[in-house]
Amino acid sequence: MKPETLRMDERASIALRTLYRQYGYLPYQVNTFEEYDLYMRSRSMLSSEQILTFPGVNGALMALKPDITLSIVKNTKDEDVPVKVCYAERIYRVPKGADGFKEIMQTGVECIGCADDYAMGEVLLLAAKSLETISPAYILDVSDMSIVSSIVCAASSDSAVQSQLLTLIGEKNEHGLCALCKSAGVSDENTALLRSLISVYGPLEETLPAFEALALPAACLPGIKSLRVLSAMLHAQGIRSVNLDFSVINDMNYYNGLIFSGFIAGLPSSVLSGGRYDLLMRRMGRMGSAVGFAVYLDQLERLSQEKTAFDVDVLIELNGTADPVAAANAAKAYIDQGLSVRVQRAGGAKVRAAKTVCLTGEEAQG
Amino acid sequence: MKQMINIALPKGRLGEKAYGLLEKAGYPCPELLEDNRKLVFENPEAGVRYFWVKPSDVAIYVERGASDLGICGKDILLEYGPEVYELLDLQMGKCRMCVAGPKEFIDDHSRRLRVATKFTTIARRHYSSQSREIELIHLNGSIEIAPLLGLSDVIVDIVETGKTLRENGLEVMETIVPISARLVANKSGFKFKGEEIRRLVSELGKVV
Numbered sequence: 001m002k003p004e005t006l007r008m009d010e011r012a013s014i015a016l017r018t019l020y021r022q023y024g025y026l027p028y029q030v031n032t033f034e035e036y037d038l039y040m041r042s043r044s045m046l047s048s049e050q051i052l053t054f055p056g057v058n059g060a061l062m063a064l065k066p067d068i069t070l071s072i073v074k075n076t077k078d079e080d081v082p083v084k085v086c087y088a089e090r091i092y093r094v095p096k097g098a099d100g101f102k103e104i105m106q107t108g109v110e111c112i113g114c115a116d117d118y119a120m121g122e123v124l125l126l127a128a129k130s131l132e133t134i135s136p137a138y139i140l141d142v143s144d145m146s147i148v149s150s151i152v153c154a155a156s157s158d159s160a161v162q163s164q165l166l167t168l169i170g171e172k173n174e175h176g177l178c179a180l181c182k183s184a185g186v187s188d189e190n191t192a193l194l195r196s197l198i199s200v201y202g203p204l205e206e207t208l209p210a211f212e213a214l215a216l217p218a219a220c221l222p223g224i225k226s227l228r229v230l231s232a233m234l235h236a237q238g239i240r241s242v243n244l245d246f247s248v249i250n251d252m253n254y255y256n257g258l259i260f261s262g263f264i265a266g267l268p269s270s271v272l273s274g275g276r277y278d279l280l281m282r283r284m285g286r287m288g289s290a291v292g293f294a295v296y297l298d299q300l301e302r303l304s305q306e307k308t309a310f311d312v313d314v315l316i317e318l319n320g321t322a323d324p325v326a327a328a329n330a331a332k333a334y335i336d337q338g339l340s341v342r343v344q345r346a347g348g349a350k351v352r353a354a355k356t357v358c359l360t361g362e363e364a365q366g
Numbered sequence: 367m368k369q370m371i372n373i374a375l376p377k378g379r380l381g382e383k384a385y386g387l388l389e390k391a392g393y394p395c396p397e398l399l400e401d402n403r404k405l406v407f408e409n410p411e412a413g414v415r416y417f418w419v420k421p422s423d424v425a426i427y428v429e430r431g432a433s434d435l436g437i438c439g440k441d442i443l444l445e446y447g448p449e450v451y452e453l454l455d456l457q458m459g460k461c462r463m464c465v466a467g468p469k470e471f472i473d474d475h476s477r478r479l480r481v482a483t484k485f486t487t488i489a490r491r492h493y494s495s496q497s498r499e500i501e502l503i504h505l506n507g508s509i510e511i512a513p514l515l516g517l518s519d520v521i522v523d524i525v526e527t528g529k530t531l532r533e534n535g536l537e538v539m540e541t542i543v544p545i546s547a548r549l550v551a552n553k554s555g556f557k558f559k560g561e562e563i564r565r566l567v568s569e570l571g572k573v574v
Contacts, residue, residue: 096449139557172451172556201560243557247451265558268431269449 009105009297013088015133016107016295020086023126025109028085030071036061042070042283050094052101064092069292072110073280078287081113102298108274110292115276117226120258121233123291127260127272128239130295135303137265141245142204144227145255145275148197148246150219155181155190165194170249174198189215197246204231207244223257230258254280258291264303271299313339315353317346321361330359368413369559371566374428374436376421380459380547384437385416387456391569413562425450425550434555434563440545441524445487451556453567454549457574463488465540466531467520468513482512483522492522492542510534 006014017027036053037060056062065071068089076083088107095102109126111119124142131138152165161184168177174195181191193214200211208231212224227244234242248261255275262272274293281290314334318327331341342351346358373388375381385398395409398416408415419427424438429448436450441463443452463485473479475498482503483489493500503518510530512518524545525531525538549570556563 137558141557172453172551174453175455176452263554263557265554266431268429268552268554270553 007301008303009300012134012295012300013105013107013297016130017086017088019129019133020109020126023084023122025084025086025111025126028072028087028110030065030068030075030087030089032064032090033062034065034071036063038070038074039063039066042280050101052092065089066091066093068106068108068294069110069277069280070284073112073284073286073290076112076286078113081288082119083110083112085110085112105297106294107297108292108294110290112281112286112290112292113288115257115278115289115291117229117233120226120276120291121230123274123293124230124242124258124260125234125237125239127262127274127293128234128242130293131241131262131264131272134271134295134300135264135266138241138262140239140242140260140262140272141248142227142230142242142258142260143244143246143248144223144257145250145259146257147216147220147223147227148249150217150223151190151193151197154217154219155186155194156184158184166249169194169197170247172198172247193217201245201247202243203240204242204244205235211244226258250275260293262295264300267299267302269299271296309352310354311352312342313354314341315351315356316341316343317348317356317358318343319346319358319360322359323361327359330357368410369562370408370410370413370415371435371559371562372415372417372433372555374417374419374424374433376424376437376439377418378421380421380439381418381437383458384456384547387458387570387573388414388566390573391566393566393569428550428552431552431554434552434559435566436550437547438550440543440548441485441488443548443550444543445485447487448550449553450550451553452548452550453563454571454574456547456549456570459545459547461524461526461545462538463522463542463545464525464538465492465520465522465542466510466525466536466538468535469537471513471519471539473519479520480518481520481522482509482518484509485522488542489522510536 052064257276259275398407424436425448427433428436
């Protein structure tokens with residue numbers, strides 16, 4: 001097997017951008033730096049509170065961007081919508097459990113201005129296809145924050161209890177949820193509904209009808225109707241690895257409807273996350289609705305790849321007075337044959353080569 | 367083909383008790399109880415592979431996907447907040463996370479409270495919810511000695527019977543949260559080995 005030129009994340013990034021362009025998402029590039037003020041105003045929308053800042057030339061405090069969506073929404077005018085863009089950018093965050101900032105390669109799509117059922121279905125389809133591009137062994141978990149929050153809010157009006165309920169649902173912690181319901185005086189009917197948010201799990205097409213059959217609050221019905229449309233769209237496109245999972249929880253201040261998370265077999269945490277973020281739009285002073293997702297490419301380095309047997313096809317080792325011109329000519333001859341070549345002094349760094357050639361000064365003289 | 371489920375067990379008494387439950391639930395691996403120094407044991411017929419790991423490391427093995435499931439104390443989950451699913455309360459290893467101090471101690475709200483603990487996140491969160499300013503002193507063991515030597519006013523620690531506290535002239539002043547052993551799952555493993563894991567959870571739930 002020939003040595004691979006591109007890393008897994010680089011190959012995925014190219015393949016994903018090609019996919020997004022096929023669906024008419026135009027490339028979008030954001031500044032590496034943003035004024036810190038943008039993140040200051042939207043701190044609650046960021047997954048990490050730590051932001052890398054530095055003073056700009058005009059004295060304004062600048063930041064290395066920790067998020068892409070905020071920058072895109074900020075630069076989108078209400079009259080320009082709908083906006084369909086894709087990006088591949090580096091962000092700077094402190095991942096959970098890490099001891100410092102990390103540069104994270106992220107790619108994704110944003111559909112801003114009109115997140116109707118078609119737009120949501122298309123974004124969900126692209127999320128599934130993105131995962132499929134990375135690996136055929138994938139699962140896309142889908143939820144709807146409007147369903148989850150209406151059941152949670154019906155159970156308790158206390159925001160502290162609501163927050164704890166969301167955490168427990170996210171942990172699939174049914175025993176903890178039952179204990180909290182008991183101590184917070186949640187009714188048996190509402191406790192049963194909350195428990196169903198944990199116990200209901202499985203393929204979207206099969207699981208959604210079973211969930212619909214429960215005595216759900218009326219506020220859940222638009223979300224259910226929307227999930228039904230999305231399920232039909234994905235089915236028609238041959239997408240099967242999609243599960244209904246209400247434990248996909250995110251900030252109720254950011255997402256207000258569809259929400260999803262993607263997993264690849266062999267990787268311990270989700271590599272894709274997204275959803276509908278009308279509430280973020282409002283906070284940023286924008287009209288309309290929006291939906292999008294991000295793929296975290298840095299995680300792909302953990303995916304096992306077929307190991308190449310060799311680092312290079314040919315290793316040319318130079319001994320003694322080997323002529324540099326002869327060495328360059330020998331290297332070119334191999335490269336012209338489509339092979340990779342590394343030239344180095346004999347006894348240099350260890351390199352796995354399919355063939356090793358030694359050049360000495362004598363050949364050049366001869 | 368049956369997929370093997372990897373389970374991280376905490377070394378020690380709690381791990382042995384947890385294995386007893388798993389064995390009862392239909393996931394035996396007799397070699398595990400033999401007197402040897404092996405750390406990995408498997409029973410392909412039952413579809414399980416067990417690992418002995420340090421109790422405080424169980425959640426790390428599970429969160430990072432080295433293990434699909436693990437048994438760990440609620441104290442570890444609260445302290446480190448790993449991104450895992452908490453599927454069952456095993457109702458064993460029961461104890462309490464408490465604030466304890468000298469019997470004669472009277473809390474003086476006009477100054478910062480000095481708190482010695484191994485569980486800094488839990489302590490910080492507890493006092494933050496009370497809007498109380500504290501000075502945290504992180505210790506790795508023998509926490510009970512801190513108030514006796516004047517290093518701290520109180521301690522935040524796990525209390526099982528309270529015997530160690532009593533013998534050192536301390537008493538429980540407040541219970542923060544009850545603790546017991548929990549079955550936790552890696553989020554990705556739960557998706558890709560879902561059927562096997564849900565069956566194990568169901569069987570284990572019957573014997574808890």
